[in-house]
Amino acid sequence: MSATMKAVVFDGPGKVSIQDRPIPQRESETHPIPSPVPLTCHTKMRRHYNIRIARFKHRDDFYRDAFVSLYYGGLENDHDVIVKVQATALCGSNPSELHVFRGHQPSATGFIMGHEFVGVVTEKGAAVKTVEIGDKIVSPFTTSCQTCFYCQHEMSSRCNESLLFGCPKLDGGQAEFVRVPNADGTVVQAPAHVDDKALVLMADIFPTGYFGARNAFRLLAPNVQPADAVVVVVGCGPVGLCAIVAALEHKPKHLFAVDSVPSRLALAKQLGAEPLNFVEDKERMVQRVQEVTEGRGADAVVEVVGLSPALRTAFDLIRPFGVISSIGVHNAEIPWDGNDAYNKNVRVQMGRCPVRSIFSDALAVLAKNQDKFSFMFDKIIPLTDAVEGYDLFNNMKVQKVVFTV
Template sequence: MGSFIPGSMRAVVFKGPFEVEVVTRATRHIREPTDAILKVSSTALCGSDLHYYRGHQKSTPGFVCGHETVGHVVALGDSVQNFQIGDHVVVPFSTACGDCFYCKQGESSRCSKGVLFGCITPAFAVDGGQAEYVRVLHAASSLVKAPPGIPEDMLVLMADVFPTGYFAASRFLKDLPKTQQEDTIAVVLGCGPVGICAIASAIYLTGGQAKVFAVDSIPERLEAAKKLGAIPVNLSDNPVEKIKEAWSGRGADVVMEIVSHADALELAFDLVRPFGKISSVGVHNEQISFPGFALYSRNVTMVFGRCPVRSIFDETAAVLEKLKVKLGFLCQKKMSLEEAPEAFKLFEKQKSNQDKNRNEAKNNPAAAAVVVSGSASASPAAPPAPLVVAAAAAAAAAVAG
């Protein structure tokens, strides 16, 4: 069942390293009774899109990009009973069958039948949402109805960015006793979109009582973190020394590593206190090594991995609804679907500038090395924001800045 769907659509297709193209493709249709087809209203660029765009993550050309999508249901497979044509929905970045061991455990990001949207190879992914239409597998348990309390222009954050930031903070701060909140020292490494969401979540989860430090190399990002209530620390100011000095050399109770580089993890390890905790949510593509005895002697707990967006969606949506005024700046500008190649170039340029900052920091003996996560603005010193692509062909253009 469904409404009219045209035979062709416009879509952003990965052609090879540093090349995407907007092409005309056959519109996706229902293949399985568990499918749904959406007419996409907005989608976004994420730092992880640059893994394949730059060629760092081997990927087969030809797939439709994008894993952060919002849209309306236009067709449903016969077995999908909990949605209707016209429903306004958010698509988490990975599918979930709802029936396997992991889905039932609330660990949907490791669903036995799950696939990712718009990345890697056909064996692990399906076409993404940077198109006028997208096919969603296991729709009954993958899709989520758009929360009415979150503004339309912020809904795309719920597909990945906000839940991932919240996940980074919640793993060790969610159940922290109130009696410990005031004495807790938390550090967020990287003040890009996910980092900003982690900062806001950490402050929210501790009732504003914890001391939350934000580490970055871009002053405007540090200012954004400061406005949320974090204590800004510039990368060039030796964050290990500065943060430990502020609290009698104790070190951090919790460090959230957002930036997906081994040197950022090393910085996290240098910052955390004995029996402290490190929460890493980025996609690491390089070898990571720590001295075994150092891990043993410090009693540090480290957790990694992909956010189970579908499993924690309702919980995170309730938090974003409370933080929507503070985080509204994350989705301020847009670009049309036809401008996607320009958007990728602009986004990659910003990340390249951050890599340059990282290399300069590594050459500065007074600075710890870390790469901050991405912003979509043309300015290298812009506040953090994801890039939002309006999928309707005639939509007003937008890039977050």
């Protein structure tokens, strides 16, 4: 097998390239190390040399070089797996490819992009218990240990050992192979009842949309039933459309969808939301929300864009004691002050989706609605055409780009 693979590499704002990169792999060989390794050798020494001690023990309590296997390459420790990627996608949410690609999020260069991928396990560490070689898996966009306080309390996006795929600290899945740390706490075996194309949505965008909708309804006042709620989704890109599908599972009284791109608004209407174009007729947008709510404003707004004007729109559309559930990635100042928030008694939930923690619940909703997402797969191209894919997605010419590997 070749020692290299094709991968999409970030070269700077507006620039990606297809490069040959070393394949993450495990090689087991007998290697000399600085000296025979004692039975009680220091943990740091074992980690530095990535040592696995053989079962054979020498009479003087030392493991001779001949009985020491030095593993190196992709499996950096016993909790890793290596995955042969079958499908990977371009994402517009979270600390996404687009945020980095457009330069909205300053970043180093030279790493492999991508945090949405599905594939087959080809190598596994000795400590990995939940998957076997040959298993098909989907991975959330961040790793998680499932043992820390945050993982144990369904907050896996804030795991003490969390790493984001596709950043300087961890190469991503837009490649032929990818290393997954903390595999037991991260990857999920692919369910047979979900189509492969739909499954890649479970890495990020569908759980993120689901999370935004779930929070909007959970934070409603106890005396407000979902069936009585008027809800607005601000932003109808792929994540926003997922949020619309998830919100409709709660059967709200009325659901609005706000955007400026006609094709996105048409899809929102097709899914069951009333479209409102904030650029063509901002006055009508406000008027319609007021009409449906008897002048109060929306009970909840799911903000998906990640820009201050969108967050301000959410604030302006909600009623007093209303809810803002923001899943957009924000790196600017909050567009209201303490006085504004105090005078409106606003409830705000912001932040990254804990995909691994909510995976099962989100998957149930996706499985039920997967036939509605055919529009997400209007551009399926080989990984080697990724430069074209980034250009199309960046210019909003397609809803989603899926790369086959």
